[in-house]
Amino acid sequence: MSLYDFLSYVIMPALSISTLLVFYRFIIGPNVMDRVVALELLISIGIATITVFSIVSDNATFLDVAMILALIAFLGTVAYSYYIEKKEKNE
Amino acid sequence: MKIILLKTAANYLLPLLLLFSVFILLRGHYEPGGGFVGGLIASIAFILHSLANGLDSTKALLKYSPFYFIPFGLSIAILSGLAPLFVGEPFMTVLWFENPLPVIGLIGSALFFDIGVYLVVIGVTLTILFTISESV
Amino acid sequence: MLKQFLINILLTFVWVALTGDFELGNYAFGFLLSYFILRSAAVKNGGVSYFNRIPKIIGFLFFFLYEMLKANLQVAYDVITPRFFMKPGIVKFPLSAKTDLEITLLANCISLTPGTLIIAVSDDRKAIFVHVMYLEDRDKFVEEVKNGLERRLLEILR
Amino acid sequence: MLLAILSGFLIAICLLFLGKQLKGNLPLAVSILPITLFVYFCTFLPGIGEGQTFFQHIPWIPSMGIHLDFKLDGLSLLFSLLITGIGSLVFLYSSSYLKGHIYIGRFYGYLCVFMASMLGVVLSDNLLVLFVFWELTAISSFFLIGFNNDNEASRKSSLLAWAITGGGGFFLMAGFILIGNVSGTYSLQEMLSSSELLKSHFLYAIMLFLIFAGAFTKSAQFPFHFWLPGAMKAPTPVSAYLHSATMVKAGIYLIARFTPILGNHPYWNNTLLIVGGITMVYGAFHSIFRIDLKGILAYSTISALGILVFLLGIGTHDALLAASVFILVHAFYKAGLFLIAGVIDHETGTRDVSQLAGLRKVMAPLAIAGGLAALSSAGIPLTLSFVSKDLIYEATLNSGNSALLFTLIAILTNIFLSYSGYLAGIKPFVGSLPAKFSEVHLPSGFMWLPPLFLGLGGLLFGLFPSLLDSSLIQPVIHAMGANDTVVSLKLWHGFNTVLMLSALTIVCGIILYLILKPSLKRLNAIGKLDSFSPQTIFMSLAKGTKFIALRYTKFMHNGFLRSYLTKIIFFLVCLIGYYLIRNVDIQLYTDKHTAISMYEAIVFSIMIVAIFTIVFSPSRFVAIISLSVMGYCMCLFFVYYGAPDLAMTQFTIDTLTTVLFVLVLLKLPPYLRIKDKAAQVRDGFLAGAFGILISVIALQVLNEPTNKNISRFYADNAYLLGKGKNVVNVILVDFRGYDTLVEITVLTIAAIGVYSMLKIQSSEIE
Amino acid sequence: MTSNFIILPLLLHMATAIVLMFLWKRITAQRIISVISNIVILIVGILLFMQTWKTGIITMQAGNWPAPFGITFVADVFSSTMVLFTSISALAVSIYSTVGINRARMKYGYFPIFHFLFMGLNGAFLTGDVFNLYVWFEIVIISSFVLMTLGGKKPQMESAIKYVAMNMLASVIFLTAIAILYGLTGSLNMADLSIKIAQIENRGLVNITGLLFFIGFGIKSAVFPLYYWLPSSYHTPPSAIAAIFGGLLTKVGIYALFRFFTLIFIPNEFITTAFSLIAVATLITGALGSIIKRDMRRMFSYLIVCHIGFMIAGLGLFTEVALAGALFYLFHDIIVKTNLFLVSGIIYRIKGTMNMPKLGGLYAEYPKLSLIMAIVFFSLVGIPPLSGFWPKINLFQAGFFGGNYLLIVAMIIASFVTLYVIAKMWTEAFWKTAPPLDPDEKAYIDGFTVLRPFSKLLLVFPVVMLMMVSLYIGFGAENIMVISKHIAAQMMDTSPYIKAVLGNEALNIQ
Amino acid sequence: MNDVLIMIFSGLGVLFILIASIGIVRMPDFFLRLSVTVKATTLGVGFILLSTVIYFGDLSVTTKSLAIILFLLLTSPVGAQLIGRVSYFTGTKLWKNSVLDELKGKYNEETHVLGSEDKEGD
Amino acid sequence: MELLFVVLIGVLYGTGIYLMLRRSMVKLLVGLLLLGNGANLLIFLLGDLVKGNPPVISPDSSVFTAVYADPIPQSLILTAIVISFGLQSFAIILLKKVYLATGSDNLDDLNTHDLDI
């Protein structure tokens, strides 16, 4: 089994399954914070996926995207918690 | 939000993100990145800072109102476009210096254009977000 | 002053590594760049005199990695087996760490080791509240962290 | 001739803008203009009499075939003389009539505009130039009718008059253009040779319709006549000038002008006969019921205009001759009567003919003028009118198959007209003077001399009709295409049928005058007919239009954004969907497509679910966080398909948008959730159709090969010429740097907008 | 003059805007600079027009990349005329704004946005690149959003939501069309597209792309049934802003329609029929709307819609004569509609209301001003020989020529209604004596009389200036018609345009 | 050799991620889910990044990968703390089998101050 | 893969419009956002999909040696994304401002003036 095959047929599918699982949590909630957590995890998995994809496509360029994701996802989390904290029960 | 962890993280992230934004800006001509994303990352650094430390401390840090970044950046962009006119080339023709500089590589007016973009993006994003934060 | 300088140097290295260009000019540029960034960002934080701490840092890193792996496996086991063995609870952990940096690093380390998660830091900075997954004995847990993570971390930082 | 016309406009501009500075005798000074012009046109009489025609050609808009072409022939001269002649009298008359009025400058300004435009109408040889002046007469009429603009009735009448004549004007314009298109020229002169071509054209009926729409509205023909009585709200000299002697005859002029071009065709003749016939009877009939002096005159004018149209409709040589003379006659006596009515109104303060009596005792010269005009109107021998009436009967008697009917109509009309003539010209002066009028005295000579002058003029030409025949009338009917005969007007034809008819008319008129006394009761009686008069019908049409307009506008523009959007999308889907189904062979080729890998399929399904979560989630927050998921999936697609720059930007911007949303949504009211199943289903269908439409188009475009020359050029030269390796960035800052420059400007503007919107205090505004 | 000259009209606006941003809140300086800059740009506009008139099409390859690879700026007579008329309006509005715009609005960026907006307009006229056009459109709409909301009054906000939503929808459709266009041809340069589109065999797809562009531009030009945003919004902003909107915003959509459907997508019979029907519906819809509105500016809004129909009619008839007429109408409309709203602003200042039943007595109080206004109104109606009259001749001619009687009827109705509503407005606002106030109503103090003479002049001068221009268009119709015919001829024969942009070889390949 | 290392590292990384994913689905309460995810992903992503380091063997890639790891180490616990805090204060309940809650009653709803001791005065 | 993209684009356009037709201002805005994303994806798709090869010339070469994704759509989308960011931020603030003025998220509360005559 070549590295390419391993990554394509084991790692990527495994990551995809993880994604699905997390997304399932995202959908069922039950409350908004669960979704925020799920989103954060989704993005982490995304970082992993992009990293693996950069090996698969033999192109380090994509790592930059992963880096941006890592840097910026945090802002989203901060914003969501900010929102929830300020908003309390307006929904 | 005055949360210690966030505050600390934001304070350390600020220089790191700014550095990173310049990195993204300068290498845009060779690899993914450029003035836009660079500017966005820089603004995110400041926004993070403001969310953690309060708007006033970020404003104090910036010294100038982010609003003035906008005309400043626009001026740089437009001047870099005007430069070729003095050599008799059409507007926005990219001029290149003869010798490459270390790190950045060849310096051309396109780089200044990108710097202008960078500044405008910072100015715009921060103006928008700060204004909103103030009025929320 | 010195702290600032050290951070400046650190950032310079980060820059050089990031760009992957080891020419002198790049160091100079990186230095200038981080200088200006620091100047403009004017970060106030505690720097450290590194060199005598490097071994401790490395030691801490390995300790931390080990803890992380160990705990991760425990959680992993619990996650994939049908029954839960958890006894979760929130524990107030009195802080010895004082500065923001100390608190933050400690909190991060605690959070990164599985089974524990910082939920809040009290606004007077005297305590942090830790969510623990396998809480057998509250005092024993506090003791472990105090002597393990916190002590080692403070050794590096102080 | 251009100068003659322009002089009027120039003086008008001076008057309008310097109106207030004009005081004292300046109106008299202005009157020099029409007098001069009258003299000027008189100098053409000999030439015209010899059969000459005068031309002037000044290029104006050559690229549209529009030149300031002027032509002076008999017809033009007749009208020019009327315009300037009556104009002179009216100018003089007004100086006294409106003495001391604050807006007298304005008034003379309008009058000058009118006179100049009217001259323009009758002198223009170019149809479109004619139309220009035509419209200017309408607008000056608008201003003159509305001269007393603080009076609501006056405003309404002027609006009505302009609406009717202006509306007709647009038809006329269309007609002119159509005729121009067919004949290839706008020059009336050149058009003469295309007469046959025009008459045989399949759009001939349309041409007639359009031309007549213009002419009939202007000349107050049934059923468009009703604006004219309303126009009597204008100061009386204006009524005399515009609404009796000149402007309303512009339509007649036009028909006369077109007689050699479009005339002599059954459609032409029959339409004119029917419309003219109805109008003359209708107008005359109505005139006998009025008690307002000006009302009487207005309806009798309508009738007279009907007679003219009718005569033009008969179209024989006799008829044309009768029409030419009648134009002149009518101008003389009707203008006179109006001016007299003006004096009476001015001095006694009433125009109610049932109250007026015995004024001869206080204003004898006016009574003479009135008598002359009334006799003229009745066609008493020795007046020119008698000649004209003879000519009319001659024309109807010789009009072929329907001669009897035509003659009967003519007699009936003339009887009524004689009656109304007596009523307006004699009734106020005879009988005993009521006490309330004992203080009345004769006004300044400027007011009573003009009508007297007109009356005497009628008498003079009646006695010596040969003054006119060869010098003026002959060229007139030549201009109308009857250029084979010699005209000789005679007062006395000997005892024949025509004379009998004339006598009958006069006698019946007198009898009628003796029996019928004007009274309010009779006015009210005829008023009952109003419920189905053309005016009522028009008004209810207008009301209906307004109602429809209101309903339609409220339906289309109902205030609901979603309704607007629905209509837009519905239109888009219908238009493009229809075209797609009809004209595109929808096919699916998947052979060139890239393979689907499992992880892409999963990202795809996640994205779809996220989108539907956005749409259907009951919580705003969940919708927004799902938006993040969606953006992040897009980001992954961008990575998979080689667009790291896009992925970065998309992700950063999504995050920033989230922050924005979060900051803004904090204080919004609860997320709106309205359950409206029907609307949801309907919108769902529409949205689905739209989505499918775009998808199908996208699939079809994918089937087409794409030319990659340009992107290849970028790729080949990015490094060599653009000195960069990230082609996207090279495009952004170099190849297509302009887009980027503009795009940061967009951001700038957005920032300013946000800043200003949030910072500005509403208290600072107004 | 180098070819860089072409982009001066937009660069100068941009530079001015930037300078004004630096001078934020210093409104006196802003006013002076803005007016001076507009004068300079007008001069540039005149020179540019003369240049294109004399020497034909001028191009500038931005960044020195040969077309179709870079972005090309093209000044042909059409675009330079648009720039010229736009600059005239810009100057007038900027002078008017110095007094007509509230100080608070100036302090919050009115003038910078004003210049950005005109930069966008000029850019849209001068660009020869489809995507670049999109970008300029975005400048225009975002500036208009800002101007529309500047001041933040409630009605402004309400209408802004609709305005923004529909304009953004239009942008999306425009972008969709660009996507398809690129997918079909791989090119964005208009001249290049002109060649490439002609070579595509799948005409169905080509026309669908064209129709999508039509929807996108149609929303911006406010044609039936895409016009809703216009009557929803034009009555809310201050008059100077409404003047820009009324005079220019829809026109840039019209410009784009003309450009696209004469250069890239030559309409087939289906499309011309569609255009004709849309023109008819637009004329009627606008006319019906204007009949019922009693607020002056709402009525004007519907008249804008109505008169857009005349321009679309030109496309529907699609002959040289018709196009020339529509172009003439376009030029006339820019000036007159701008002026119309300026006039309404003065009326509002005098009377404090736009509601016609409440207005009155203007003619008695301001006779000379009223007569000037009357000329503006009559130009709008197309009273000959004022400017609105001449183009109709062409359109009627073409209508008869093409046997499109429905269109002619619609044009007659539209003309008639315009005449009627304007005349009615005149009788109400100018002739009628002002109705007495309700007892509980506060008396409005005439905001015009109290102005200093110089301020009055600043308000009236632009109106007079534009009136003079429209008088010129009317009496010097020959010149405008020659220009319009010239442009129309260029539209019917695209080869000079293509040659100017791509060079001679491009045509040979074709 | 490198390939095997890469496979091992990436395999480990994916394993941790998978576990975290299962955890987030299965765990019975919010804090447990939060707890499970934060570190597992950090570790998992870290391993995967290490494998890229080995694969490309390029300094700039190495720096980038390390930068990402560093970043995650710095931010994800902070993020988790933010979320955890907010959740707790907005009333998210602990799992029914929880044994201790020392945070209860330390948060002042009015002043939004979190004390280290129980609220005074009530 | 093109097929999935096509479906996705259709869904984005459809749901975007569907949301715009609801009565909530927020939904209107989100709808516009979806439409914008749909348009971007459409540009991306119609510029032809090339997997895993960004239009970045490798550091040791001066021209492309392998296939690469078309850079033009990417630069167009970039521009479009940024522009819509500008428009969206403006629109979001407008929404807030409208809410402050009318106190409602309901678009139907905004039609008070359209019907005025």
Ligand code: NA
């Ligand atoms: Na293709």
Ligand code: NA
């Ligand atoms: Na394609």
